[in-house]
Amino acid sequence: MGNRRWNHDVATRISKLGGRAHGGECGQRPRAGCKYSRGADYDHHAATAGSDQRPDYQPVVTLNGWTLPWRMNGYWKEFHLVAEPVVREIAPGMKAHLWGYNGQSPGPTIECVEGDKVRTFVTIKLPEDTTIHWHGLLLPNGMDGVVGLNQPPIKPGETYVYEFGMRKSGTFMYHPHADDMVQVAMGMYGAFVVHPRDPKFMRVDRDFVFAMNAFAIDPGTYVPRVTEMTNFDLWTWNSRVFPGIDFLGAAKGDRVRIRMGNLTMTAHPIHLHGYDFKVTLTDGGWVPESARWPEVTIDVPVGAWRAVEFVADEPGDWVFHCHKLHHVMNSMGHDVKTFIGVQKRDLAKAICKLVPDYMPMGSTGMEQMAEMEMPLPDNTLPMMTGTGQFGALGPGGMTSLLMVREGLASSDYKNPGWYKYPPGTVAYRIDNPITVPVRKSDATTTPKANVEVQVVKRGRPQRR
Template sequence: MITRRNLITSGAMIGAAAVARSALAALPEPAYPGGAGTEPPPLPPSGRPFHPVVTLNGWSAPWRMNDGWKEFHLVAEPVERELAPGMTARLWGYNGQTPGPTIEAVEGDRLRIFVTNRLAEHTTVHWHGILLPSGMDGVGGLTQPQIPPGKTFVYEFTVGKSGTFMYHPHADEMVQMAMGMMGFLVVHPRDPAQRRVDRDFVFLVNAFDIEPGAAVPKVATMTEFNMWCWNSRVFPGIDHLAVRRGDRVRIRMGNLTMTNHPIHLHGYSFTVTGTDGGWVPASAQWPEVTVDLPVGAMRAIEFVAYAPGDWAFHCHKAHHTMNAMGHNVPTMIGVDQSTAARKMTSLIPGYMAMGQAGMADMAEMQMPLPHNTLPMMTGTGPFGPIEMGGMFSVVKVRDGLARGDYRDPGWYRHPPGTVAREWTGS
């Protein structure tokens, strides 16, 4: 498997053509391991300046300038991805991870992207939302030959407008995207001061159907997914979004699942400022606390972080904030299971009846689980079980963060008298 370190020599596979030989030189190391708790990566010494994004649980791709071209290298390959502590999936991705590294460019950049295929089948890359020559669009059989296993193809195009985009295969698409092959592509304005924000987060919404004890997704699943992910991670494995009070914050999201997602932020209203079609003019932007993220689409939202606290940020489809769900499970609310439980315990030691009063006890009971799976509801906060999973994270707004220090600040310390409490009549 390609790691970030040995990626710098992976260009040795490229053939004799002069343009392909240019990829033999060492690509720069990824600037940082990614995540909301760190600063964005420092800019390389060449290329147009921009304000980098922060990829949740990810990183931005390195590049080099070569005779006016900004060159990147993607390696399509099998990868392993920890969905959350306690569960690792065997997936496909790019450069050792799913999603692949975020590609960042600037309006007017001439991009040259080498794609090496280390899968067992052919692939392509489609640059979703980018306007480019038809032959660079990445639809196998229609606009280009498929990239065979072991071969490297090169894509060359100029990015003409800033915005929020993504990349994914258009070859055996059902399988390859179901296995995790996707990545983010951000094009920044030519003027770094235009649309400037203090924190610019990005993540892709994806989903897997992985049975308890297994590690490879069922790629033929159409609706009954059990791992609802942001950047191939589920709660509590998704990075928190740490921001300083007063920061202007942008969150860019793309949806490559089989359904829409109403993404909801607590504590704030925000404006919808972008789609994969481009930036929304100021006169047409609209306020929301929940934005619907359609299938195959991108959305960018913005707000000013004026209210300190730990604010939940999640999909509002309740079954998308749960892990390892079962299907066709009967509702047992109000059912006396005591007699049946005694009989079952004599046959299956350790058997536990659940659901008579609801399912909240799932988050507190230390039940033995099958190998390589996660509890349906999990996570612990300052007041006990959070009872979430899947597409859930926390926007942590804080006073007093040193400029440039966006490490996770821990849980919020509420001022006295500002926490809901039991009423005792006084």
């Protein structure tokens, strides 16, 4: 290894860097004690405790993910990505057979600093060729990774090297640019975060990052249907859905940044409850202060990144979700008929004779889906799920929570548990409302009994 200088204590963990994949191993976060996980599956970061070297930036926290360790080799910061098949738990109860990098879909987040010279080794352990495209990064054309155009394909078993300097800070991503439709649909993507050279510039206390992807995985199957274009059933953040997505914890008063990228085939209006925020960064660069406007929902276009910032000054459990509400559902049929207003009591009796386990659903809406637990097909998720301190929660898909608490330690990213409401601050039931609600004078709440439908038929052309 010569006089190579290694990044903190990862030397022993990735001493096989030269040849063997370190996929599947834990990732290190370059900050002591910065632990972020809810499930045992994702408890990657404990190993960094005791590291004495801290980078001169606020490291990002990748939801249900990790930051790729690197080593210094002269002036070069060296990373090693391995493209390979992986098994990803979409949420407890469902696993998907995907392609990813270094043991996970999405791949690990690459973090570096503006001005760094970055060398990335890319080893292919997939059954087909691939490349890596560095989406949004400014680089020499020969490093852009478009197969056939900028470079030959990287064949299974081969390792290629990409070398370029970080010309600016921001949030970018990497994904294949060979058989892209299939490989991205199989889960190949990862975030690429470049921190500003000036550590004080746009400094925040908590910096979260995730990318959105969508999968079409039929119940009982494990591999996504890669040709699907519109009818996805799993709308994921970092290949996870609610309730499997890490919660975003913040201490009251923290300045929080959330970086969001979109690799699906539709835009996602991401909405945060209880706060307004400003968009401070796109993958094109930092937004000048004079050009930032306040929002509560920001549309993240396809193939783009947005970062929003706010001060977490209001404690509580705040929902954070895509506002395309089909995207806050898990697996469900999109051809299911609507039965709202349809009385099925008599019908139910008749059907039960034919289908003994039949239970009428949907006559009063679908909330019962969130409240009932019924046997489901193998390897799928209930369309609505989760339980909060007041009962069934009901969302799925692209949903997480911003959990703001007083006095959370700066390194504490554990789930703090449901918010303890101060007495008298929760909506409550009242049995005798003192006012009579005003209604529209000609309000109609039920269909009139004597509705008559007049059908006017056009005269049929006479046959002659």
